[in-house]
Amino acid sequence: MTALLLLPLVLPFLAPALGRRALDRLAPAVALWALTASALTLAGTCVAALGALVLTGLLKLPALAALGELIHPLRTPFGHLVVPAATAATGVLTLSVWTLARSAFRQARAFRAARAQADSRPAAGDLCVVDSPHADAYALPGRPHRIVVTTAMLRSLGAVEREALFAHERAHNRAGHHYFLVAAELAAHCHPALRGVRDTIRLAAERAADEAAAAALGDRRLIARAIARAALASHSSPSTRPAFAPAATTGPVPRRVAALLEPAEGRPRAARCTAFLLVVCALLSVAAGTAGVAGFHHQVEIAQGEKGL
Numbered sequence: 001m002t003a004l005l006l007l008p009l010v011l012p013f014l015a016p017a018l019g020r021r022a023l024d025r026l027a028p029a030v031a032l033w034a035l036t037a038s039a040l041t042l043a044g045t046c047v048a049a050l051g052a053l054v055l056t057g058l059l060k061l062p063a064l065a066a067l068g069e070l071i072h073p074l075r076t077p078f079g080h081l082v083v084p085a086a087t088a089a090t091g092v093l094t095l096s097v098w099t100l101a102r103s104a105f106r107q108a109r110a111f112r113a114a115r116a117q118a119d120s121r122p123a124a125g126d127l128c129v130v131d132s133p134h135a136d137a138y139a140l141p142g143r144p145h146r147i148v149v150t151t152a153m154l155r156s157l158g159a160v161e162r163e164a165l166f167a168h169e170r171a172h173n174r175a176g177h178h179y180f181l182v183a184a185e186l187a188a189h190c191h192p193a194l195r196g197v198r199d200t201i202r203l204a205a206e207r208a209a210d211e212a213a214a215a216a217l218g219d220r221r222l223i224a225r226a227i228a229r230a231a232l233a234s235h236s237s238p239s240t241r242p243a244f245a246p247a248a249t250t251g252p253v254p255r256r257v258a259a260l261l262e263p264a265e266g267r268p269r270a271a272r273c274t275a276f277l278l279v280v281c282a283l284l285s286v287a288a289g290t291a292g293v294a295g296f297h298h299q300v301e302i303a304q305g306e307k308g309l
Contacts, residue, residue, distance in 0.1 A: 007288035016196030028207035043190035045289035057086020135233035138247035139172035156233035164226035171212035224260035
């Protein structure tokens with residue numbers, strides 16, 4: 001059963017390509033949910049598999065087997081490969097924890113700074129204007145939600161384009177897209193292949209907000225023009241916003257503009273096959289990880305003398 005623990009480590013490599021196909025063929029909001037759920041599932045089973053590999057290697061050492069009240073060290077198929085695999089898994093888990101902790105600290109600091117800046121400014125409803133020469137605008141989560149926009153960004157847009165930009169950012173806050181971005185960031189630190197899925201999830205969040213804003217204002221071309229001009233204005237402007245604070249200027253803007261310029265009825269319908277493949281990939285990872293962990297538990301019981309061979 002130890003070999004089954006390797007499957008959750010391999011399956012995430014299929015996720016980036018499936019994720020891109022899902023976003024191309026599914027409605028953006030549906031793709032966002034499917035991608036995020038799949039990424040979290042794949043990340044969770046990957047971590048569980050790595051943890052089981054580490055424990056398997058540890059319990060093959062006589063001293064640690066005795067501490068675990070094992071009658072004899074753990075016996076597994078391919079025993080000569082288990083200790084090197086466990087050593088590699090330990091290194092991967094350590095690196096993942098370190099990078100995740102460093103990213104969480106950095107993002108928490110950026111969020112506190114952005115929130116303090118927004119709370120110190122007078123707000124007009126949910127809108128907070130920051131005096132800055134750098135063009136930027138983003139949806140800031142928290143209580144209450146804020147739309148933060150700089151004076152430079154306001155000067156770059158016309159009145160109707162500003163309303164389109166605000167509609168986009170309000171769509172982010174209403175849908176809670178920051179939760180999806182946090183989940184994507186967490187998954188990306190569990191497996192390197194999931195970094196590609198993280199980028200697709202970010203694009204899906206922007207596409208979902210584009211569509212929601214277009215539906216609210218009833219003008220797809222206006223939303224396309226607003227995000228294009230906002231992206232041009234902020235192209236060379238540094239931003240200190242946290243990564244989980246969505247903004248209309250992130251992602252491949254030309255691709256988003258092209259999607260908005262297509263008529264809504266002309267866009268491809270959701271492809272069930274793509275969603276099915278994503279679900280199958282995640283479920284297969286769960287099944288393999290569960291079987292591998294169950295096999296590990298069975299081997300531990302045998303080594304403890306609770307069960308016969």
